[in-house]
Amino acid sequence: MHATSFTHKVGLGLRTPHYNYLEQRPQTEVAWFEAQSETYLDSRGRPIEMLQLIRQDYPVALHGVSMNIGNPEGVRLDYLQKLRDLIERVDPFIVSDHMCWTGSAEMNLHDLLPLPFTDDSVATLVNNIDAVQNFLRRPLILENVSTYISYRRSDMNEWDFVSEVSRRSGCGILLDLNNVHINSHNHGFDPRYYLNHIPMDRVAQVHVAGASDYGGFLFDTHSTEISSEVWDLFKMMAPQIRHLPILIERDDDIPDFHELEVEVMKAVFILENSYEADRSTESV
Amino acid sequence: MKLTEVQSLFKSSLLALHTASATSDVFRPAGSLTLQEAFAVYHRSYLARLSDALGESFEAVWWVLGDDLFRSVCRDYIHEFPSSSYHLQDYGARFTDFLTRHHDTKEILFLHDLARFEWLIKELGNTPTPQPLPAEQFQDLVKADDFKIHFIEGMSVFESPYAVYDIWRQRKEPAYHFDDINWHRPESLLIYKKQKKIYVQRVEPLEAQVLEDLKEGRSMSEAMAGFSAHLTPDRISAFYQLIAGAGIVEDVLILET
Numbered sequence: 001m002h003a004t005s006f007t008h009k010v011g012l013g014l015r016t017p018h019y020n021y022l023e024q025r026p027q028t029e030v031a032w033f034e035a036q037s038e039t040y041l042d043s044r045g046r047p048i049e050m051l052q053l054i055r056q057d058y059p060v061a062l063h064g065v066s067m068n069i070g071n072p073e074g075v076r077l078d079y080l081q082k083l084r085d086l087i088e089r090v091d092p093f094i095v096s097d098h099m100c101w102t103g104s105a106e107m108n109l110h111d112l113l114p115l116p117f118t119d120d121s122v123a124t125l126v127n128n129i130d131a132v133q134n135f136l137r138r139p140l141i142l143e144n145v146s147t148y149i150s151y152r153r154s155d156m157n158e159w160d161f162v163s164e165v166s167r168r169s170g171c172g173i174l175l176d177l178n179n180v181h182i183n184s185h186n187h188g189f190d191p192r193y194y195l196n197h198i199p200m201d202r203v204a205q206v207h208v209a210g211a212s213d214y215g216g217f218l219f220d221t222h223s224t225e226i227s228s229e230v231w232d233l234f235k236m237m238a239p240q241i242r243h244l245p246i247l248i249e250r251d252d253d254i255p256d257f258h259e260l261e262v263e264v265m266k267a268v269f270i271l272e273n274s275y276e277a278d279r280s281t282e283s284v
Numbered sequence: 285m286k287l288t289e290v291q292s293l294f295k296s297s298l299l300a301l302h303t304a305s306a307t308s309d310v311f312r313p314a315g316s317l318t319l320q321e322a323f324a325v326y327h328r329s330y331l332a333r334l335s336d337a338l339g340e341s342f343e344a345v346w347w348v349l350g351d352d353l354f355r356s357v358c359r360d361y362i363h364e365f366p367s368s369s370y371h372l373q374d375y376g377a378r379f380t381d382f383l384t385r386h387h388d389t390k391e392i393l394f395l396h397d398l399a400r401f402e403w404l405i406k407e408l409g410n411t412p413t414p415q416p417l418p419a420e421q422f423q424d425l426v427k428a429d430d431f432k433i434h435f436i437e438g439m440s441v442f443e444s445p446y447a448v449y450d451i452w453r454q455r456k457e458p459a460y461h462f463d464d465i466n467w468h469r470p471e472s473l474l475i476y477k478k479q480k481k482i483y484v485q486r487v488e489p490l491e492a493q494v495l496e497d498l499k500e501g502r503s504m505s506e507a508m509a510g511f512s513a514h515l516t517p518d519r520i521s522a523f524y525q526l527i528a529g530a531g532i533v534e535d536v537l538i539l540e541t
Contacts, residue, residue, distance in 0.1 A: 111326060
């Protein structure tokens with residue numbers, strides 16, 4: 001059972017190294033868990049049993065990496081059918097993926113690849129999101145991704161692109177502060193400017209994670225502690241996001257559960273000390 | 285340039301790791317990277333994700349080959365069999381057969397069976413937690429003259445001319461212990477899921493054959509027919525105890541005689 005109230009909705013990713021601990025159903029500081037959809041789509045063994053156990057005590061969000069929403073050929077129907085089945089089984093409060101492309105029907109590159117910020121991309125995304133939302137009969141939430149290559153021909157900035165896709169498709173935004181930080185470093189813009197131009201009434205969830213500095217660029221490894229720069233962005237945004245579900249994200253070099261709980265508590269502390277007056281409007 | 289064409293160019297640059305002059309008109313690298321270095325970031329990520337997926341499924345094969353050779357074999361496999369699944373964990377279904385064809389691994393006689401063993405362990409791990417018949421109930425039912433056994437889904441019999449289980453058990457040890465393993469020894473194994481864990485138990489070749497026959501739907505009398513000379517009452521009783529103790533029976537169908 002979890003001890004924290006849902007007032008400050010800070011969650012953690014459900015990860016395999018924590019299964020043994022969580023199976024004992026301990027009291028935790030975590031308000032909800034995010035599960036990577038693909039891990040559970042075909043699972044008939046321990047992963048799905050673990051997710052269903054967790055779901056007895058916590059709200060759960062499903063977060064995918066392989067929807068390939070930026071594919072001009074459309075989203076795979078078999079993927080959507082399995083996702084819909086999983087949604088029926090675990091009743092998540094959020095279903096999300098990434099605003100990117102991941103390959104083609106015959107070849108999944110298993111990466112979150114950048115889209116050009118063009119009208120063509122917006123049209124492709126809006127079409128695909130519409131199809132997905134109709135199929136799943138619920139809103140889709142899409143995350144801004146970190147990138148190491150951009151396109152010379154772009155019709156707009158990343159923040160305008162993300163906003164336009166959300167406005168025209170009705171999808172929510174999963175605002176990843178680490179990815180904003182990485183892209184601001186890699187592509188040379190002010191992360192505060194980016195965040196000030198995202199329509200907060202479209203933001204449905206927030207991710208906070210750590211990156212690795214490779215000298216010439218920042219890389220989104222999700223394997224390190226959250227950097228001071230990302231915590232600074234989090235503090236700046238706290239008054240506007242304190243009513244939203246926040247996720248502390250860690251996918252690699254996963255530490256002990258209690259170590260991640262400390263980051264959860266840190267996020268809750270920051271949110272509790274932010275100012276209610278600056279809060280945004282309702283989430284989508 | 286249409287989005288489809290842009291993505292096709294991105295994909296070919298990522299995979300081939302060379303950038304044609306036309307590519308630099310389309311893409312801009314991040315930070316202080318050159319365009320080739322930027323595609324190399326994605327290229328390395330691609331190889332690492334798929335190789336890690338193979339490494340997770342074939343941990344003992346990795347141990348036998350060592351880091352460099354395993355990564356090299358993975359690269360060749362990834363090149364020949366790109367992933368089409370949405371889930372990385374599905375990747376590697378043809379790796380077992382690939383090892384028998386690859387020029388660096390085909391001479392390692394036990395490697396194919398070791399990989400087959402590891403893939404089987406993985407598949408059994410993905411079966412639901414079994415709800416077996418209680419051992420006492422099973423022991424009562426097998427007093428009947430003849431019956432068929434319906435096993436739990438997470439149960440399999442594995443046979444190999446090589447001691448792959450011994451090799452597999454060493455996979456977390458330093459590589460030099462490998463020379464001490466007497467791998468040229470036939471092995472018959474019963475592998476099964478009990479509660480949430482996978483168990484491996486050595487069985488006699490005869491027991492393995494009977495279990496295989498039972499799994500294929502033959503009755504107990506049919507399965508034992510060819511072995512009557514070897515099956516004493518004590519041995520049959522020990523066999524039933526083995527099955528009951530493992531908790532691999534879901535149901536027993538008593539046959540009219």
